[in-house]
Amino acid sequence: MPxxxxxxxxxxxxxxxxxxxxxxxxxxxxxxxxxxxxAPVEVAYETYGELDANGSNAVIICHALTxxxxxxxxxxxxxxxxxxxxxxxPGKPVDTRRLFVVCANLLGGCMGTxxxxxxxxxxxxxxxxxxPLFTVGDLVEVHxxxxxHLGVTRLRAAIGGSLGGMQVLHxxxxxxxxxxxxxLVCATSRLSAQNIAFSAVAREAIMRxxxxxxxxxxxxGVRPDAGLGVARMMAHITYLSEEGMRxxxxxxxxxxxxxxxxxxxDFQVESYLHHQGEVFLRRFDANSYLYLxxxxxxxxxxxxxxxxxxxxxxxRTPFLVVSFDxxxxxxxxxxxxxxxxxxxxxxxxxxxxxxxxxxxxxxxxVIPEYHRTVANFLRRAGAEPGFTDAAGI
Amino acid sequence: MPxxxxxxxxxxxxxxxxxxxxxxxxxxxxxxxxxxxxAPVEVAYETYGELDANGSNAVIICHALTxxxxxxxxxxxxxxxxxxxxxxxPGKPVDTRRLFVVCANLLGGCMGTxxxxxxxxxxxxxxxxxxPLFTVGDLVEVHxxxxxHLGVTRLRAAIGGSLGGMQVLHxxxxxxxxxxxxxLVCATSRLSAQNIAFSAVAREAIMRxxxxxxxxxxxxGVRPDAGLGVARMMAHITYLSEEGMRxxxxxxxxxxxxxxxxxxxDFQVESYLHHQGEVFLRRFDANSYLYLxxxxxxxxxxxxxxxxxxxxxxxRTPFLVVSFDxxxxxxxxxxxxxxxxxxxxxxxxxxxxxxxxxxxxxxxxVIPEYHRTVANFLRRAGAEPGFTDAAGI
Numbered sequence: 001m002p003x004x005x006x007x008x009x010x011x012x013x014x015x016x017x018x019x020x021x022x023x024x025x026x027x028x029x030x031x032x033x034x035x036x037x038x039a040p041v042e043v044a045y046e047t048y049g050e051l052d053a054n055g056s057n058a059v060i061i062c063h064a065l066t067x068x069x070x071x072x073x074x075x076x077x078x079x080x081x082x083x084x085x086x087x088x089x090p091g092k093p094v095d096t097r098r099l100f101v102v103c104a105n106l107l108g109g110c111m112g113t114x115x116x117x118x119x120x121x122x123x124x125x126x127x128x129x130x131x132p133l134f135t136v137g138d139l140v141e142v143h144x145x146x147x148x149h150l151g152v153t154r155l156r157a158a159i160g161g162s163l164g165g166m167q168v169l170h171x172x173x174x175x176x177x178x179x180x181x182x183x184l185v186c187a188t189s190r191l192s193a194q195n196i197a198f199s200a201v202a203r204e205a206i207m208r209x210x211x212x213x214x215x216x217x218x219x220x221g222v223r224p225d226a227g228l229g230v231a232r233m234m235a236h237i238t239y240l241s242e243e244g245m246r247x248x249x250x251x252x253x254x255x256x257x258x259x260x261x262x263x264x265x266d267f268q269v270e271s272y273l274h275h276q277g278e279v280f281l282r283r284f285d286a287n288s289y290l291y292l293x294x295x296x297x298x299x300x301x302x303x304x305x306x307x308x309x310x311x312x313x314x315x316r317t318p319f320l321v322v323s324f325d326x327x328x329x330x331x332x333x334x335x336x337x338x339x340x341x342x343x344x345x346x347x348x349x350x351x352x353x354x355x356x357x358x359x360x361x362x363x364x365x366v367i368p369e370y371h372r373t374v375a376n377f378l379r380r381a382g383a384e385p386g387f388t389d390a391a392g393i
Numbered sequence: 394m395p396x397x398x399x400x401x402x403x404x405x406x407x408x409x410x411x412x413x414x415x416x417x418x419x420x421x422x423x424x425x426x427x428x429x430x431x432a433p434v435e436v437a438y439e440t441y442g443e444l445d446a447n448g449s450n451a452v453i454i455c456h457a458l459t460x461x462x463x464x465x466x467x468x469x470x471x472x473x474x475x476x477x478x479x480x481x482x483p484g485k486p487v488d489t490r491r492l493f494v495v496c497a498n499l500l501g502g503c504m505g506t507x508x509x510x511x512x513x514x515x516x517x518x519x520x521x522x523x524x525p526l527f528t529v530g531d532l533v534e535v536h537x538x539x540x541x542h543l544g545v546t547r548l549r550a551a552i553g554g555s556l557g558g559m560q561v562l563h564x565x566x567x568x569x570x571x572x573x574x575x576x577l578v579c580a581t582s583r584l585s586a587q588n589i590a591f592s593a594v595a596r597e598a599i600m601r602x603x604x605x606x607x608x609x610x611x612x613x614g615v616r617p618d619a620g621l622g623v624a625r626m627m628a629h630i631t632y633l634s635e636e637g638m639r640x641x642x643x644x645x646x647x648x649x650x651x652x653x654x655x656x657x658x659d660f661q662v663e664s665y666l667h668h669q670g671e672v673f674l675r676r677f678d679a680n681s682y683l684y685l686x687x688x689x690x691x692x693x694x695x696x697x698x699x700x701x702x703x704x705x706x707x708x709r710t711p712f713l714v715v716s717f718d719x720x721x722x723x724x725x726x727x728x729x730x731x732x733x734x735x736x737x738x739x740x741x742x743x744x745x746x747x748x749x750x751x752x753x754x755x756x757x758x759v760i761p762e763y764h765r766t767v768a769n770f771l772r773r774a775g776a777e778p779g780f781t782d783a784a785g786i
Contacts, residue, residue, distance in 0.1 A: 034654065133654045193638035193662040194630060200663040201626045203656060204670075208619035210603050226601035233594045234627055237587060245586035251693065259691055261427065261526045263596060263683055267690065269586040270593040277597075290656055297660065298652055300644065 010091030012081065013048040016073035020044050020112060023145040030107075030141065036132035040121070043146050044069045044112020045104035048088060049096035051151065057382070058152040059094060060143060061103040062160030062167040065292055066284055068111035071103035072096075086366045093375040098382065099156065106167075107142040108134055108291045116287035117218060128287060129215035136163075136299045140171045144178070157181040157381050159374075161363035162330065163292065166299050169338065173301055173308065176315040181381035183374060185322045185363040188334035189341070190300040195329070198238055199293040202231035206286045215287050228286045229277035236276045241326035241359035245269060302341050312345035319349040320377040322363075322370060329360035350377060403484030405474065406441040409466035413437050413505060416538040423500075423534065429525035433514070436539050437462045437505025438497035441481060442489035444545065450775070451545040452487060453536060454496040455553030455560040458685055459677055461504035464496035465489075479759045486768040491775065492549065499560075500535040501527055501685055503678035510611060510678045521680060522608030529556075529692045533564045537571070550574040550774050552767075554756035555723065556685065559692050562731065566694055566701065569708040574774035576767060578715045578756040581727035582734070583693040588722070591631055592686040595624035599679045608680050621679045622670035629669045634719035634752035638662060695734050705738035712742040713770040715756075715763060722753035743770065 022042045024030040029039035046069045051058060061071050061084065072088035074081045088094040088101055105113035108131070116131035123130075147155065158168040158179050165187025172182045191199070206212060209227030213220050240248075249269035253259060265271045302308050319342055323335035332353050339351040354370045356362040362370070415435045417423040422432035439462045444451060454464050454477065465481035467474045481487040481494055498506035501524070509524035516523075540548065551561040551572050558580025565575045584592070599605060602620030606613050633641075642662035646652060658664045695701050712735055716728035725746050732744040747763045749755040755763070 129656070190644060192635060193642040193644065193660075194633075194635045196644070196660050197630045197638065197662050197666055198627075200658075200660070200666060201623060201630065204626060204667075205598060205623045207656065208623060210619075226603075230594060230598045230601060230623065233597060234591075237590045237594065240587075242585060242587045245590065249586040251583060251586065251589070251696075261687075261691065263522070263600065263687060265593075267586075267589050267593070269590050273590055273593060274597075294654075294656060298654065303644075 010089050010095075012078070012085065013073040013089045013096050015078075016046050016048065016070070016075065016082070018044050018046055018069050018075075018112060021146070021149055023142065023149060030138070030145075032132055032138050033135045034133055038114070038132060041107065041114045041142060042112070042118075043104050043114070043142060045102060045146055046070055046072070046082075047150070048072050048101040049099050051100040055152055056154070056156065057098060058100045058102060058147070058150070058155050059157045059159060059378075060147065060155055061088065061094070061101060062139075062143065062158060062164035063103060063106065064160070064162035064164050065296070066280070066289075067105075067164070068109070069103050069105040069113075070111075072101070084364065086364075087371070087374075093371045094159065094378065095375070099378070100152075102146065102150065102152075104143060104146050106139045106292075108139070108288055108295070110285035110288040111283075113142070115285065116215070116291055117285045126216075126218040128218065131287070131291065134291065134295060136166050136170050136295055137174065139167050139295070140174070143167070143171070144175070155179050157183060157378060159183040159185075160187065161185040162187060162360065163296055166296065170299070170301055172315060172317045172319070173311045176311075176317050179317045181318050181320070181377065183320045183322070183377065184335070184338065185374075186324055186327050186330050186335070186360055187321075187338070188330040189302050189338050191297055192334075196297050198234065199297060202235055203290050203293060205230040205234070206289060212286065215290075217286070223281070224286045225281050228284065228289065229281055231289060232280040232284075233273040233277040236273060238329045239360040241328065241357060243326055243357045244359050247357060248272075309345070312341065312347065315342075315345065315347050317347070318381065319347060320374065321349060321351045322373060323353045324356045324359070324362040324370075325353055326357050327360045327362060403482050403488075405471070405478065406466040406482045406489050408471075409439050409441065409463070409468065409475070411437050411439050411462050411468075411505060414539070414542055416535065416542060423531070423538075425525055425531050426528045427526055431507070431525055434500065434507045434535060435505070435511075436497050436507070436535060438495060438539055439463060439466070439475075440543070441465050441494040442492050444493040444543070448545055449547070449549065450491060451493045451495060451540070451543070451548050452550045452552060452771075453540065453548055454481065454487070454494060455532075455536065455551060455557035456496060456499065457553070457555035457557050458689070459673070459682075460498075460557070461502070462496050462498040462506075463504075465494070477757065479757075480764070480767075486764045487552065487771065488768070492771070493545075495539065495543065495545075497536060497539050499532045499685070501532070501681055501688070503681040504676075506535070508678065509608070509680035509684055519609075519611040521611065524680065524684065527684065527688060529559050529563050529688050530567065532560050532688070533567070536560070536564070537568070548572050550576060550771055552576040552578075553580065554578040555580060555753065556689055559689065563692070563694055565708060565710045565712070566704045569704075569710050572710045574770065575710050575712045576715070576770065577712065577728070577731065578767075579717055579720050579723050579728070579753055580714075580731070581723040582695050582731050584690055585727075589690050591627065592690060595628055596683050596686060598623040598627070599682060605679065608683075610679070616674070617679045618674045621677065621682065622674055624682060625673040625677075626666040626670040629666060631722045632753045634721060634750055636719055636750045637752050640750060641665075695730075702738070705734065705740065708735075708738065708740050710740070711774065712740060713767065714742060714744045715766060716746045717749045717752070717755040717763075718746055719750050720753045720755060
């Protein structure tokens with residue numbers, strides 16, 4: 001993506017530290033939707049800004065499939081900032097001068113929060129596929145426990161892109177009194193057949209890797225890097241748009257203008273995907289990829305309207321739903337479906353489709369109309385009375 | 394795809410046999426564009442209908458990436474017909490009552506024509522990656538040699554879908570006097586960055602399979618089935634449309650309505666892709682997949698207009714270019730680009746975008762408007778004088 005898109009306005013939250021807390025233990029285990037009990041559950045999180053005296057200015061950032069707790073500021077090197085640093089900070093859309101911002105690695109992740117790569121206390125070895133299946137709702141339960149730990153009884157807003165937005169939607173529907181506002185960016189209420197298909201093939205690539213060993217690769221001391229790399233390369237194609245790829249790479253060759261005519265990397269787009277696959281291996285766990293993509297597959301809060309109807313009737317949290325016109329991972333139709341269902345139940349909802357050539361990844365970029373839209377919505381969420389009728393978490 | 398789409402009109406060409414001929418040998422090797430010489434080159438082909446007395450009614454069918462010579466009729470079981478049997482036969486768009494139709498497995502394939510799975514005479518073992526790189530132009534040279542062998546000096550028409558259409562485009566540009574008409578269905582003059590990206594990831598999946606052994610898996614007696622299966626599953630997503638997948642699978646589960654919550658196949662779309670991946674392994678060779686996709690990547694006949702311009706100026710072969718509105722593998726923009734370049738050089742070109750929910754695979758289906766369009770064009774090609782100014786192959 002062009003560097004200009006990373007040039008943000010506003011300041012940095014500065015140096016930050018990832019914190020760790022054990023939120024569930026043997027005495028108080030996490031009860032999953034499946035009925036399974038999980039303990040201990042440790043959570044990695046970061047906070048930016050200060051919680052005000054009456055605890056009314058907290059915002060949670062729910063990250064996407066491969067994100068982590070380090071959303072803003074920097075660790076060590078000021079030039080290497082968190083993944084949403086252009087969005088969170090003093091003077092930025094999520095303005096840390098007036099908001100207390102929390103971002104946590106989600107359950108099942110591999111960046112400090114308990115997941116399949118954590119040690120299973122029953123065996124003393126990594127869980128692998130013995131980690132229990134969990135749902136988007138379970139991700140939210142862990143976030144809620146973190147909020148209680150931080151003394152936050154109600155959120156000014158919950159904000160999430162992609163899988164993050166799915167968490168926000170679930171949270172709003174199940175605990176409408178806990179959210180002052182909900183911001184969903186390029187999210188969906190349910191994966192399409194094509195979405196599921198891409199995730200299924202990514203999982204196949206991982207599970208067919210001979211180093212996968214039924215998920216026990218850690219114990220054996222190997223990694224299914226070949227499969228995980230292929231999964232990431234494929235997924236990455238779905239995060240960019242056709243148009244964005246054409247602008248960025250076209251058919252340009254990696255080295256000069258003479259094709260090398262072989263199976264090694266030759267086109268720039270090949271080199272880019274290769275690099276994305278390699279970098280990803282350093283920071284992500286294959287089993288986490290399986291669990292989190294599967295949680296997305298099964299998410300479908302509007303699937304049973306007999307159950308969903310009363311929840312939606314009780315929901316008065318204002319929503320901002322944002323899509324990008326070149327996103328084909330979760331295209332505008334996904335957002336529009338959410339908007340239509342919410343509006344049909346008289347939930348206050350603002351919808352904006354933003355023009356951007358950068359596909360699904362647009363939500364991570366500085367796109368002025370997008371940032372302005374979120375900033376304005378969050379200011380309203382803090383100022384208007386309708387946003388402040390409190391309830392407990 | 395709905396069975397109705399396979400219900401064609403017209404009859405069958407009946408039982409057929411695939412024939413084999415050695416077109417190049419040590420005395421007359423195939424000279425590839427790279428300068429490499431290849432011998433022997435055996436070609437598998439089928440013919441349907443009868444060549445007329447003056448050899449003026451021949452049509453070649455150029456198949457796509459994973460096709461073969463068995464386009465029409467049947468081997469053994471009348472219920473299991475060739476891959477384009479709904480398109481070729483008495484009374485069908487490619488009408489064998491008046492046309493002599495030839496379909497050959499292409500160079501580099503694995504269905505009877507010499508390719509990387511053939512025996513390298515220098516070593517007595519399969520070529521593997523010692524098979525020379527070849528281009529779309531080289532595929533056409535082998536087809537031309539087959540036509541000479543069959544006594545055909547000029548084709549009434551060349552017809553191809555996808556990679557088949559790319560062969561037809563090359564043929565027309567390089568040997569305009571040899572083609573009475575050119576039919577390109579969901580083809581492209583050059584792959585986009587996204588197209589190349591998908592092919593690159595498919596190749597990665599194959600080459601990272603530990604059973605690939607640098608392409609020497611045959612010699613070792615194993616197969617990179619895991620990787621080839623993943624490549625096929627991914628590619629298959631790009632052959633269907635989002636809309637087609639929604640209609641066919643939606644979010645339906647494989648068994649009943651209760652999710653099984655695991656990593657095994659659960660959604661119908663997963664089961665379908667799994668099946669496609671498995672079936673493909675029985676009939677395709679991983680090295681052929683690498684070579685043929687790479688030939689597609691490099692194809693770009695309009696890339697150097699200094700070279701292409703005079704060829705296009707000399708080209709008076711009437712073209713029919715057909716795209717499908719739900720095809721996102723080679724979408725209508727790809728076809729439109731071909732049409733615009735041809736029209737700019739006063740090549741007679743008819744363009745039709747056909748409405749179909751079935752994506753790239755539409756070209757294999759019975760879509761009445763599509764079949765009518767091709768049938769009418771081919772009738773014109775036989776009847777109008779402009780189509781008959783002959784020249785030699």
